[in-house]
Amino acid sequence: MQLTDLTVRNFRNITSLDIELPEAGVVIIGANGQGKTNLLEAIYYLVLFRSFRGAKDRELVQFGAPGFFVGGSANTRVTAGYEVAGGRKKVTVDREPVRRLGAAVGRIVAVPFSPEDRGIVAGGPAGRRRYIDVLLSLSEPRYLVALSAMRVALKQRNAALRMGHGDTAQAFDTPFAEAAAIVLSTRMTWVERRTGRFRAICEALGEPEPAQLRYRRHGTKAEEEATDLRMLLASTIDRDLRRGTTTVGPHRDDLQLSLGDHSLQTYGSAGQQRTAAIALRLIEAETLAEATGQLPIGLYDDVFVELDDARQANLLTLIRDTLPGQAIVAAPRDSEVPPELFERPRWTMRGGKLET
Ligand code: ATP
Ligand code: MG
Numbered sequence: 001m002q003l004t005d006l007t008v009r010n011f012r013n014i015t016s017l018d019i020e021l022p023e024a025g026v027v028i029i030g031a032n033g034q035g036k037t038n039l040l041e042a043i044y045y046l047v048l049f050r051s052f053r054g055a056k057d058r059e060l061v062q063f064g065a066p067g068f069f070v071g072g073s074a075n076t077r078v079t080a081g082y083e084v085a086g087g088r089k090k091v092t093v094d095r096e097p098v099r100r101l102g103a104a105v106g107r108i109v110a111v112p113f114s115p116e117d118r119g120i121v122a123g124g125p126a127g128r129r130r131y132i133d134v135l136l137s138l139s140e141p142r143y144l145v146a147l148s149a150m151r152v153a154l155k156q157r158n159a160a161l162r163m164g165h166g167d168t169a170q171a172f173d174t175p176f177a178e179a180a181a182i183v184l185s186t187r188m189t190w191v192e193r194r195t196g197r198f199r200a201i202c203e204a205l206g207e208p209e210p211a212q213l214r215y216r217r218h219g220t221k222a223e224e225e226a227t228d229l230r231m232l233l234a235s236t237i238d239r240d241l242r243r244g245t246t247t248v249g250p251h252r253d254d255l256q257l258s259l260g261d262h263s264l265q266t267y268g269s270a271g272q273q274r275t276a277a278i279a280l281r282l283i284e285a286e287t288l289a290e291a292t293g294q295l296p297i298g299l300y301d302d303v304f305v306e307l308d309d310a311r312q313a314n315l316l317t318l319i320r321d322t323l324p325g326q327a328i329v330a331a332p333r334d335s336e337v338p339p340e341l342f343e344r345p346r347w348t349m350r351g352g353k354l355e356t
Contacts, residue, residue: 030349139291218252295325
């Protein structure tokens with residue numbers, strides 16, 4: 001997959017940008033705070049219609065502007081606009097307005113590598129759930145449908161629980177359990193299929209200890225092993241009523257990442273956590289490539305940060321072998337981007353403007 005052109009208006013510090021992108025991609029060099037990450041964020045907005053930094057839409061709007069616009073073409077033309085006044089976003093695919101965002105998600109496929117990815121490994125379960133939810137939503141259409149249905153049912157069930165209405169809450173058990181079963185099995189199947197690859201990539205990056213990726217269901221042993229979610233919900237209703245929330249289900253689960261016998265979240269060093277985060281991004285790229293039959297665009301933000309020389313060199317080889325498609329690479333220093341991999345034009349970003 002290849003982004004051929006990009007238009008940006010009033011997106012963070014980028015007032016106006018119209019560029020054509022080279023087939024192999026580009027290296028963007030710029031000092032701190034010039035807009036490199038903003039540019040990658042704008043591109044990724046066309047994938048998910050959300051910020052990869054978790055920012056709200058209105059935070060993406062340039063200070064003082066009424067809204068922002070991003071458009072780009074990669075086989076299909078995708079545009080997204082947001083206006084502060086109505087608080088609405090408008091998305092088009094091949095010039096047709098899209099009513100359901102879910103239908104437009106993933107028309108452009110990219111994988112964002114960011115220094116903040118270490119937070120996926122080092123932070124709490126919510127970040128790891130978000131990681132797997134995004135990648136499965138982009139690779140399996142029915143996953144996004146099930147995930148949305150699960151969230152709607154969960155919200156209603158929790159609202160009833162908070163008001164102490166057990167019967168009303170239980171009316172949502174079936175829709176919740178049906179959607180949750182799809183979410184759970186899709187996640188578990190994916191983890192099972194990728195854990196070997198996760199270990200192999202960590203090893204190739206220079207990690208001597210065997211890395212593991214496991215799916216961890218939340219709850220007691222019996223709850224973890226329950227196959228019938230409806231029965232599980234029925235058995236935990238008293239606890240749910242006491243706590244005013246649904247205490248079992250995929251919305252509480254976690255991806256467990258470890259080196260040897262030790263949790264990476266708790267015991268990993270910065271470089272080890274980064275290594276694991278990069279491995280997660282690379283298996284995301286592989287998953288998307290298999291699902292869509294196209295290589296995702298690699299968006300690399302400061303990708304070498306925290307890695308020692310050996311791991312940097314290994315990463316270069318890995319990127320070349322597993323993600324040889326279009327690469328948009330941002331770095332604060334020219335010297336940080338080894339020319340042997342990224343033989344691409346070098347542009348400079350200054351004050352939200354690209355000098356090509
Ligand atoms: P670094 O090398 O430090 O990561 P960067 O080039 O990636 O720098 P960005 O994060 O892309 O920097 O841009 C940060 C700049 O964008 C800051 O100066 C910030 O003030 C500005 N900025 C962020 N949000 C907005 C907004 N909504 N409107 C205008 N400017 C914004
Ligand atoms: Mg940045």
